[in-house]
Amino acid sequence: MVALGAVVGLGGLVISGLVGPSNPTPEKEAAYECGMPPVGDARERQSVKFYLIAMIFLLFDIEVAFLYPWAMAMRDLGWPGLLQITLFFAILVVGYAYIWRKGVLDWGPESDPDYKHAPRPGPAVIKRYRYGTRH
């Protein structure tokens, strides 16, 4: 079984290397090759809020992934099952309350209590913020 796996895996590499046509173009040689010439730099600054939202999404995604199987087996699991899913839910609600109060769900500058008193950035600052310092 292991030998078969090795043969299939390595065989594919070796045969495609020997038989396949090699016709490189600059687009194909690019680090991220998808047939299109790359536009701009991949290292762009993103707001940290996107990462937070991604993390929260993961949390609630997993929650739903548990809720569906529980819903399908609800009758078999009975009261203990309901108790367990409620506990699970309650723990997630604590996390939800936490991120809510901490302002993860607030978008835009008005939500920042320090914002109103903060000095307004001049055009140069805005430009630097938007395009990064390297440009």
Added chain:
Amino acid sequence: MTTYSFDAVIPIVCVILAGLVVMLAEAFRGRGEKMPLGGLAVIGLVGAAASSVLLWNRNATSFGVVTADNFALFLNLVLVAVGLMTVLITAQTADRDKLPAGEFYATALFALVGMMLMVQASDLLVMFLALETMSIAVYVMTGIRREAVNGTEAAFKYFLLGAFASAFFLYGVAFLYGTTGSTSLDRIGTIVASQAMAPNPLVLMAVGMLLVGFAFKVAAVPFHMWSPDAYEGAPAVVTGFMSTGVKAAAIAGFTRVFLSALEPMIGYWAPALWVIAAATMVLGTVVGVQQTSIKRMLAYSSIAHGGYLLLGLLAGSDVGKASILFYLAAYALTNLGAFGIIALLGSYSRDNDNLRDYAGLWHSHPVLATLMALFLLSLGGFPPTAGFIAKWYVFSAAIGAGYYWLAIIGFLSSVVSVYFYLRIVVMMFMTDRDARPVPAPVTGIALAGLALSLAGVLYLGVLPSQVIEWAQASVATIF
């Protein structure tokens, strides 16, 4: 209709509830409002300790995957002590270091949940879950000072290497499941025992993978690379927490898996572990001698102590297991005390952990210097302290099991390690103070924690028989 027994998880649930309450309190706290969050954590920890004591000798199990045998309960108490010390020291240093107190206590409690689940798990998947709960919380704690470059680097290194180690562990679990069809330690033990004469090569691979995974968490050579950086970069409180808590939990899991489920394979893993233990003791000591940062020095000392613990694991006898438990208790109290003092002497901008910073500490802070000296003597294994009894116990277990050479290596590296512990003591008592700013003074709570820790160290050192008896009772009922 299945009946559910929740008995065995009660200690864990206490800590989870405390963690959740701390998190909610932190969330609904007004800006700048003070809340006794540490007190909430202490309540949960005391609850966990009380329920662990009440469950003693009951051998409760819950859901077939969590067990509360005496071995686990003994370690639960050690872990609760680790948690309490951490909370007491943090209560003193959180404001100074600008730590987010609510998040810190909540993460520490969740890390403790992972540790307690790890010592109580009797199923490999639950153990993996516990390992991850513990590790992720500890990664966060390592980097909790976000503006500190060292801390961020440490957390990142620790996270990357830790993720690889977790993958190794999980791969080992997968191989064991593939060959035995089960993740339950009991069931794996029966099947592995039945084919111990001619083991399936996949089981051997599984043993190797699990060995790597555990050795990483214990910071055993050659899987120790993360630990000096992580220990040095983290705030001193966190270093104390992870050098004792994580190590205790990992050693407990190591012991449970290798001395119950995989014991029939001892002929295969013992030689590998022999080399790992010897290398760990020697490298931890020899490299520790060259350090000038006390935190880093104690990181290497912690690696060496991991090696002594592996000695007990390798001995494998009842004496060996009991010696692991006793050693963990003694080591936890001592190391937390030492790191607690380092934490108290630090300041926001500097850790003050250079060897020179301790010059003449006796003149500026006589109490702290005396406490530090006693903790260091205990780490070095001097007679009236817990460290001496613990080392003696481990070495005698190794000799009893016929590992003479390993015991000799351990003894010699222990002698060498005395050099760098005593170097700090000499620095504190016999050197004149440099013209350096004297760190902020210490107030009540943290000092009470240190005093309790010292009391424990001396009690274990002078009257160890009661605790040794408990440790022996802990291993008599299982494995």
